[in-house]
Amino acid sequence: MRAGxxxxxxxxxxxxxxxxxxxxxxxxISAAIGGFSAIQATRKGPRDWRLIxxxxxxxxxxxxxxxxxLQDDEEARELGDS
Numbered sequence: 001m002r003a004g005x006x007x008x009x010x011x012x013x014x015x016x017x018x019x020x021x022x023x024x025x026x027x028x029i030s031a032a033i034g035g036f037s038a039i040q041a042t043r044k045g046p047r048d049w050r051l052i053x054x055x056x057x058x059x060x061x062x063x064x065x066x067x068x069x070l071q072d073d074e075e076a077r078e079l080g081d082s
Contacts, residue, residue: 021073027065034058 022028038058042051 022069025069027068031062031065
């Protein structure tokens with residue numbers, strides 16, 4: 001089953017392996033912690049150009065983490081197919 005909006009596509013399999021690879025990946029966990037820090041800084045800190053840079057940095061970090069997980073999964077599937 002595939003569901004997606006824009007360029008983000010989430011694939012769910014019956015055994016949940018697809019979701020598990022995202023949840024248990026250390027780069028995704030790190031990006032989530034960074035997102036929490038960005039939320040706290042937004043709530044408590046000054047609203048200036050540094051806050052914008054923090055959110056841009058977090059977005060890039062999250063995109064790289066998701067890309068890394070997808071690339072690792074693709075490489076694993078290619079190794080499994082051969």
